[in-house]
Amino acid sequence: xxxxxxxxxxxxxxxxxxxxxxxxxxxxxxxxxxxxxxxxxxxxxxxxxxxxxxxxxxxxxxxxxxxxxxxxxxxxxxxxxxxxxxxxxxxxxxxxxxxxxxxxxxxxxxxxxxxxxxxxxxxxxxxxxxxxxxxxxxxxxxxxxxxxxxxxxxxxxxxxxxxxxxxxxxxxxxxxxxxxxxxxxxxxxxxxxxxxxxxxxxxxxxxxxxxxxxxxxxxxxxxxxxxxxxxxxxxxxxxxxxxxxxxxxxxxxxxxxxxxxxxxxxxxxxxxxxxxxxxxxxxxxxxxxxxxxxxxxxxxxxxxxxxxxxxxxx
Numbered sequence: 001x002x003x004x005x006x007x008x009x010x011x012x013x014x015x016x017x018x019x020x021x022x023x024x025x026x027x028x029x030x031x032x033x034x035x036x037x038x039x040x041x042x043x044x045x046x047x048x049x050x051x052x053x054x055x056x057x058x059x060x061x062x063x064x065x066x067x068x069x070x071x072x073x074x075x076x077x078x079x080x081x082x083x084x085x086x087x088x089x090x091x092x093x094x095x096x097x098x099x100x101x102x103x104x105x106x107x108x109x110x111x112x113x114x115x116x117x118x119x120x121x122x123x124x125x126x127x128x129x130x131x132x133x134x135x136x137x138x139x140x141x142x143x144x145x146x147x148x149x150x151x152x153x154x155x156x157x158x159x160x161x162x163x164x165x166x167x168x169x170x171x172x173x174x175x176x177x178x179x180x181x182x183x184x185x186x187x188x189x190x191x192x193x194x195x196x197x198x199x200x201x202x203x204x205x206x207x208x209x210x211x212x213x214x215x216x217x218x219x220x221x222x223x224x225x226x227x228x229x230x231x232x233x234x235x236x237x238x239x240x241x242x243x244x245x246x247x248x249x250x251x252x253x254x255x256x257x258x259x260x261x262x263x264x265x266x267x268x269x270x271x272x273x274x275x276x277x278x279x280x281x282x283x284x285x286x287x288x289x290x291x292x293x294x295x296x297x298x299x300x301x302x303x304x305x306x307x308x309x310x311x312x313x314x
Contacts, residue, residue, distance in 0.1 A: 002218055003027045005060040005102075007046055007093065008067030010034050012172040013107070013164075013214070016207060017064065020215045031055050031067065046089035056096045062218055064105045065093050071177035072111070072135045079136045086140040087147070094151045097159075104159040105217050108145055110230070110268050111138035112163065122271040123163070123226040158223035162214070165230025165270050169207035169290055170297035184241055185295050186302070188250035195256045196241045201267045204240070205231035206285035206293075213281040220279055228270035231283040240287065247292050 004021055008014045009030035021028045029040045036043065044051035046067045067089060069082040090106070097104050113121045114131040125131070126142075133139045151157045168181035176183075181204065187194040213229055241255055275281035 001025050001027060002061040003029070003059075004062045004064065004218065005029045005031065005055070006064045006066060007031045008065075009041070010036065011066060013167065013207070013210070014064075014066045015171055016211045017066070017214055020211050021218070024215060026218070029055075029060065045085075046092055047084045049092050049095070052092055052096060056100060059100050060102045062103045062105065062221070063093065063097070064107070064214070065090065066107050068107070068141075070137070072137050073177055076136060082136055082140050086137075087143050090144045090147055094147060094157070097157050098151060098155045101157075103221055103223070104148075104157065105214070105221075106144065106148055106159060106161050108161050108163045109138065109141040110163055110165040110228075110270065111135070112142040112145065113268065114138065115267075120269055120271045121228065123228055123274060152224060158221075160217060160221065160223070161226045162217075162275075163226070163228050163270070164205075164210070165228065165268065166202050166204045167207055167210050168204060169294050171207060172294075173301070174298070180237065180240065181244075181291065181294060182298075184244040185248070185291065185298055188244050188248040188254060189295065189298060189302070191250065191254065193254045193256055194241075195258050196238055197258050198238065200237040201234060201269070202237060202240075203230045203232065203234050203269055204287055204290070205229070205283055206290040209281075209283040209285055213275060213279050216279045222278070225274075225278070227275045227279060228272050229275045229279075229281060230270045230272050232272065233283075233286060234269050235287060240291075243287055243291050244295075247295055 004026050006014050006018055006028065009018050010032040018028055018030060031042050031044050033043065033045060042055050044055050046052060069085045112133060113125060114133045133142055145161055148159050148161060152159060166179065168179050172178055172182045174182055174186040184194055209231065210229060245252060272281060
């Protein structure tokens, strides 16, 4: 059994990861911004060093660093908060790692790859090609990785970086900066328009395929490793929108087709071989199953919503 801290423990990924690690018998502690009376929970802002001092009065074997400001447009409209939380916050975690010596699992993003062309994105790509990130959120996550590499070289800290690709599913509460699946499903259910960019492609990963892989890292920790963790379905965003319309029964009039997103990359297709081989990653749930599950969960959270026509027939 390991003693584990999760920053951002109340988030879309942090919540199920906390449950999974507890189920596996670990002693799990949590940090987030919400007020909460759960055992082993400490409220703190990771960008405030003084607040983190309370968290690190005790030591941990592993720290999963999930806490971050998320989203491309969020990074443009609230750039000061993105840089404070992501960059200063991560630096604070690294300072405590240097002092206390815990093993760190850092959640980076597929956004760090920018637009390298029609290539399978492997973990070594940033070392072989100059990358250009399209938005402040992506830049901040790449800065985080450089911070980590710098600490590894100077202080011999033990860290694994994982680059997540389009995780989606139940547990992701809606706001305008959320992931594309959440945005499309919520807006279709509520008769709100949404934008689809033509000829953009992604690999989508259902949340239940991600969490076991993240939890496995504790038992398979190899310092310095970098992993792409994503699905194996390479689908167009237009196809995703069609599936959302199909499963919600929403009108196609809600969809606005646009040619280009100035803050986003056109295609992202990861090589996940290393995660499959070394972490036991096994993505299995297709969009045709994951989207209806996500819609049902959103319906259970947000009322009133329209009852999807197709889901009634399943």
